[in-house]
Every structure is written in C-alpha cells, then in structure tokens.
Amino acid sequence: MSDYEIPAIGFSEAATENLGKYGRMRKQYLQAHRSGLYNSLLLSGTLYTHLLEIDQTARKRLDLMMPEMAKAAGATKELKAHAPLRLAGLMNTCKAQVEEIILNELIWD
Structure with a gap:
C-alpha cells in the first residue's frame, strides 16, 4: 500500500479518435520535440482542446x-x-x- 494518490491525468483514446490528421501530427510533434509544452498542456487539461483547434485551423x-x-x-x-x-x-x-505551408506554420511551430 502507498500513501500517495496519483491522479489519472490525460484523455481517453476515444477522444483522440475524433482528431483529424493534423491534430494527430501536432500531438506526435509535441511528444517528440516539445515535451515540456506537451506535459504542460496535458497537466492543465487543455491538450485535447489545443489539438482540436490546430486540426480545425489546418483544415480551414x-x-x-x-x-x-x-x-x-x-x-x-x-x-x-x-x-x-x-x-x-x-x-x-x-x-x-x-x-x-500548414506543417511549417501550425504543426511544427
């Protein structure tokens, strides 16, 4: 037994299924190259919102x-x-x- 309670942080795999190509690409980029920003967004609960916004903006x-x-x-x-x-x-x-252009301006920025 442990005296520590560890919160379940993140979002379900079902939530990531709704992301399009560009949202998934942004997530992979953040995980691989900007882990600090990725972790910050994940811990604040805004990662999925960020990825969805990137995906929608890229498609537009x-x-x-x-x-x-x-x-x-x-x-x-x-x-x-x-x-x-x-x-x-x-x-x-x-x-x-x-x-x-989209990759350079939105995904890899």
Whole structure:
C-alpha cells in the first residue's frame, strides 16, 4: 500500500479518435520535440482542446488555400477536359505545397 494518490491525468483514446490528421501530427510533434509544452498542456487539461483547434485551423487553411494555389498553377476547366491526368498531377502538387505551408506554420511551430 502507498500513501500517495496519483491522479489519472490525460484523455481517453476515444477522444483522440475524433482528431483529424493534423491534430494527430501536432500531438506526435509535441511528444517528440516539445515535451515540456506537451506535459504542460496535458497537466492543465487543455491538450485535447489545443489539438482540436490546430486540426480545425489546418483544415480551414487547406480549404482556403487550395483553390487559390490551383488557380495560380493554371488548373482550369479546359485542362480538366483535355488533360485530366495532368490536372491530377497539378492538384497533387498544389496540395503538397499547401500542406508544407500548414506543417511549417501550425504543426511544427
């Protein structure tokens, strides 16, 4: 028997299932590279809220930036009609560029 009571700190695995890709990436980054901040958020009970906010913000940024990036890259209806594979490659490149921006600004910051 012990005279110490240790509180159960954290959140359930079910709560983390609701996190999207970017929230899970942020959690992994914090655990691996910013353990002090991770532990502080965990102990204060705000980790899940922080991860959910990062995830939502990242998805909103992706939705806002993709059309702009695609337009700047030259993705048009004509390209879709005449060269669909080229358009697919162009859109994949745009998504990779937008995700790199999101990773640098939100996940790894």
